[in-house]
Amino acid sequence: MESLFKSLEDEIVSGKDISVPEFLKTWLSKPKLNFIGNQLCESNSKKVFCNTNPATEEDLNWVVLSDKVDVEKAITVAREAFNKGDWAKLTQSQRAQVVKKLGDLILQHRAPLAILESLDTGKPIFETFEGDIPRAASNFHFFADFAKEEETLQFQNGLDEHQAFREPLGVVALITPWNLPLYLETWKIAPALMMGNSIVLKPSELTPLTACYFAELTLQAGLPPGVFNVIHGFGDKAAGEFLVSDPRIDAISFTGETSTGRAIMRSAAVGPTRVSFELGGKGATVIFEDADIEMAATETLRAGFRNQGQICLATPRVFVHESVYSKFKELFVEKAKQIKVGNPLNYSTRMGSLIGREHWEKVMSYVCRVEEPMKVLLGGDRPKEIKKGAFLGPTILENVPLDHKISREEIFGPVVSIYSFSDESAVVREINSTQYGLSASIWTRNTERAQRVARSIHAGLVWINCWFARDLRVPFGGQKRSGVGREGGKHSLDFFSEWKSVCLRRTQ
Numbered sequence: 001m002e003s004l005f006k007s008l009e010d011e012i013v014s015g016k017d018i019s020v021p022e023f024l025k026t027w028l029s030k031p032k033l034n035f036i037g038n039q040l041c042e043s044n045s046k047k048v049f050c051n052t053n054p055a056t057e058e059d060l061n062w063v064v065l066s067d068k069v070d071v072e073k074a075i076t077v078a079r080e081a082f083n084k085g086d087w088a089k090l091t092q093s094q095r096a097q098v099v100k101k102l103g104d105l106i107l108q109h110r111a112p113l114a115i116l117e118s119l120d121t122g123k124p125i126f127e128t129f130e131g132d133i134p135r136a137a138s139n140f141h142f143f144a145d146f147a148k149e150e151e152t153l154q155f156q157n158g159l160d161e162h163q164a165f166r167e168p169l170g171v172v173a174l175i176t177p178w179n180l181p182l183y184l185e186t187w188k189i190a191p192a193l194m195m196g197n198s199i200v201l202k203p204s205e206l207t208p209l210t211a212c213y214f215a216e217l218t219l220q221a222g223l224p225p226g227v228f229n230v231i232h233g234f235g236d237k238a239a240g241e242f243l244v245s246d247p248r249i250d251a252i253s254f255t256g257e258t259s260t261g262r263a264i265m266r267s268a269a270v271g272p273t274r275v276s277f278e279l280g281g282k283g284a285t286v287i288f289e290d291a292d293i294e295m296a297a298t299e300t301l302r303a304g305f306r307n308q309g310q311i312c313l314a315t316p317r318v319f320v321h322e323s324v325y326s327k328f329k330e331l332f333v334e335k336a337k338q339i340k341v342g343n344p345l346n347y348s349t350r351m352g353s354l355i356g357r358e359h360w361e362k363v364m365s366y367v368c369r370v371e372e373p374m375k376v377l378l379g380g381d382r383p384k385e386i387k388k389g390a391f392l393g394p395t396i397l398e399n400v401p402l403d404h405k406i407s408r409e410e411i412f413g414p415v416v417s418i419y420s421f422s423d424e425s426a427v428v429r430e431i432n433s434t435q436y437g438l439s440a441s442i443w444t445r446n447t448e449r450a451q452r453v454a455r456s457i458h459a460g461l462v463w464i465n466c467w468f469a470r471d472l473r474v475p476f477g478g479q480k481r482s483g484v485g486r487e488g489g490k491h492s493l494d495f496f497s498e499w500k501s502v503c504l505r506r507t508q
C-alpha cells in the first residue's frame with residue numbers, strides 16, 4: 001500500500017483532475033457502519049441514510065442510522081472498557097506510544113483521507129491534503145508529547161507531603177461538525193485518549209467518511225476494544241440527543257452551532273455532565289491606515305474565503321480606515337477574482353462547493369437581502385461555468401448597514417462585507433456589537449495601538465498582522481455566545497481528566 005499511496009500523492013499534486021482510486025471506490029461501495037468495541041456494527045433498526053457529494057450532488061454511499069439502542073450499546077461498551085482498565089491504567093508514556101502511532105498512520109494514509117474529505121465536504125483537495133489531514137496528524141503528535149511532560153505536583157508543608165495528579169475522567173462524548181471533520185475530531189480525540197478515557201464519537205451526518213476510515217486505523221494502532229467508538233446518525237431527537245442525555249457520559253465536548261450547543265446543555269443537565277462548547281462566530285478584521293495593505297489584503301482573503309468561508313474563525317466583517325479604504329477595496333476585489341472555483345479534486349482549485357444544497361440556500365438567503373444602497377462588488381451567485389453542485393463564488397459586499405442581518409448574524413459562507421471607519425473607539429464598538437466573541441484580526445504597524453485594540457475587543461482569540469496562526473499550547477475558545485470553556489494544551493488535558501490531591505503526614 002505504501003507505493004500505492006505514494007503514487008496517489010504524486011497524482012494529487014500533479015494539478016490534473018484526479019479520479020477516485022479503485023480501492024477507495026470499493027471501500028465506498030460498502031455501507032459505513034458503527035464502530036463499537038473494535039467491531040463494525042449494523043444499526044439496531046437496520047436503517048440507513050444516504051451520504052451525498054455536495055460538489056456533484058451525486059450519492060457517495062450509505063451510512064447506518066443509529067437509534068437509542070445503538071447509542072446505549074456504544075456507551076455500555078465504552079464504560080466496560082474503561083472499568084477494565086486496559087487503557088485507563090496505562091502510564092502516560094505507554095498511551096503516548098499508541099497516540100503517536102495514530103498520528104503516523106494518518107500521515108501514511110494522507111492521500112486517501114484527503115480524497116475522502118474532499119468528496120464529503122466539497123472543499124479543495126489542496127486544503128485537505130496540505131492542511132486538514134497533516135493538522136489532524138499533528139494533533140496526535142502534539143498531545144502525545146505534551147501530555148507526557150505534565151508532571152505530578154509535589155509540595156512539602158512541614159510534616160505534610162502533598163501530591164496532585166490527573167486521573168482519567170471516564171466515558172466522554174465527542175460531537176463534531178462538518179466543516180473540518182477529521183481535524184476537529186482529532187483535536188478532541190487525542191487529549192481524551194492521552195488522559196486515559198474511553199470515547200464515543202458522533203461525527204456530523206453530513207461528513208462521516210474520514211471518521212469511518214480513522215476508526216479502522218485505530219485497530220492498526222493497537223487501541224484496546226471499546227476505547228474508541230463511533231456512532232452515526234442525526235442530532236435532534238436522534239443519536240446525538242440520546243448520547244448527550246445519557247447520565248453515564250462523564251463529559252461532552254461539542255463544536256458546532258450555538259443553537260445546538262444550547263440544546264446539548266439542556267440535555268447534559270441530567271448528569272450534570274461536564275461540557276465544553278466551541279460555537280459560532282462573526283469575526284472581524286480591522287485595518288488601520290498604517291497597515292501593510294498588500295499583506296492585509298492577502299491574509300484577509302484567506303480569512304474570508306478559506307474553506308468557502310465555512311470556518312468559525314473566518315472574518316466576514318472587514319473594517320478599513322477611510323484613508324486607505326479605496327486602495328484596499330480595489331486590491332481585495334482584484335485578489336478575490338483570482339480565486340479558482342471548481343472541481344475539488346483538482347490541486348489547483350482554491351474554492352470548492354459549500355457543504356450542501358440546504359446550506360447553499362441559507363447563505364443565498366442573506367445575499368438576496370442586498371438592496372440599495374448596498375452593493376455586490378463581486379460574486380453573489382453560482383459561477384456561470386459551473387452547472388451543478390453547492391457552489392457560490394467569492395462574494396464581496398459594501399454599504400451594508402451595521403445593524404443589518406448580514407452584519408450581525410453568522411452566514412458561514414464565502415460572503416465578506418467591507419466597511420469604512422475613521423475612529424478607533426467607534427470601530428471597536430462595532431466589532432463588539434454582535435452576540436459572538438470568537439476571533440478578530442488587527443492590521444497596524446503601531447504596536448501600542450495593536451495591543452490596546454486587542455484588549456478592547458471582546459473575543460477569545462485576536463491576531464495582530466496575521467490570521468489563523470496557532471500554537472496548540474495556548475487556550476482556544478470564544479467569549480459571549482461563541483463558547484463555554486477552552487481547548488488546547490493543558491486546558492484540553494484538564495477537561496478530559498480529574499485532579500486528585502493526596503496528603504501524607506509524616507509521623508515523628
